[in-house]
Amino acid sequence: xxxxxxxxxxxxxxxxxxxxxxxxxxxxxxxxxxxxxxxxxxxxxxxxxxxxxxxxxxxxxxxxxxxxxxxxxxxxxxxxxxxxxxxxxxxxxxxxxxxxxxxxxxxxxxxxxxxxxxxxxxxxxxxxxxxxxxxxxx
Ligand code: GTP
Ligand code: MG
Numbered sequence: 559x560x561x562x563x564x565x566x567x568x569x570x571x572x573x574x575x576x577x578x579x580x581x582x583x584x585x586x587x588x589x590x591x592x593x594x595x596x597x598x599x600x601x602x603x604x605x606x607x608x609x610x611x612x613x614x615x616x617x618x619x620x621x622x623x624x625x626x627x628x629x630x631x632x633x634x635x636x637x638x639x640x641x642x643x644x645x646x647x648x649x650x651x652x653x654x655x656x657x658x659x660x661x662x663x664x665x666x667x668x669x670x671x672x673x674x675x676x677x678x679x680x681x682x683x684x685x686x687x688x689x690x691x692x693x694x695x696x
Contacts, residue, residue, distance in 0.1 A: 560638040561591070561694075562675045563684035568626035569669035571595075576629055579672060582659050583633060586645040592632035592694040600624045606687055615668065622668055630688045634696055639681055642674040 564583065566576050580590060598606070603623040610616050633642055647658025649670060654661035664670040675681035685694075 559634060559636060560678075560681075561632055561634050561685060562588075562638040562642050562681045563673075563688070564631040564633050564642055564675075565673035566629040566631070567669065567671055567673060568622060568628055569665050570663060570671040571627045571629060573663075575663055575671075579659055579663065582645055582662075583642070586641055588633040588635045588638055588642060588645070589696075590631055591634045591696045592689050593629060594688075594693075595627050595629050596688070597627045598624050606684070618668060632685055632689060632694050639675055639678065643676065646672050646674050 566579050570576060570579060583590070600620055603620040604611070607616065607619055607623070610619060613619075635641060645659055647654030647660035647664075649660075650667040651660045651664035651670060652667075654664065659672050660670050664672075675684050
């Protein structure tokens with residue numbers, strides 16, 4: 559059994575589609591074992607996305623991620639990391655497959671509704687960035 563980190567981004571909380579997104583995750587066999595709503599500061603967003611700090615869209619990304627509430631979550635399941643990425647769909651909704659969260663809900667390549675860890679090591683780091691071990695209840 560594997561854990562991954564998931565985030566419902568401000569474009570989605572703003573449109574009140576948190577539940578619709580969680581439903582898609584659950585239907586894919588992922589279980590929410592930790593969840594909280596946070597309005598991250600610019601500093602928290604910069605820290606979380608530090609790997610992207612040299613990318614041209616970094617400032618826009620940090621601005622967007624601190625523009626409203628997000629829901630940070632830990633998901634658990636078999637191959638949770640890959641499964642979550644599959645349900646999310648491609649980064650750009652124009653490239654996302656039918657039936658994926660981003661195809662259905664994302665507004666643009668930036669405002670793309672969800673985040674999911676891309677590997678075991680990043681999942682571990684990202685979970686620890688937002689949660690203490692006692693907040694995760696399997
Ligand atoms: P995450 O699960 O959020 O990490 O998405 P990803 O792994 O599919 O994409 P990537 O790690 O390459 O980029 C991280 C995030 O930066 C994306 O989810 C987008 O929100 C944002 N992003 C990526 N490319 C662009 C871009 O060209 N323009 C803007 N404005 N944002 C971008
Ligand atoms: Mg990524």
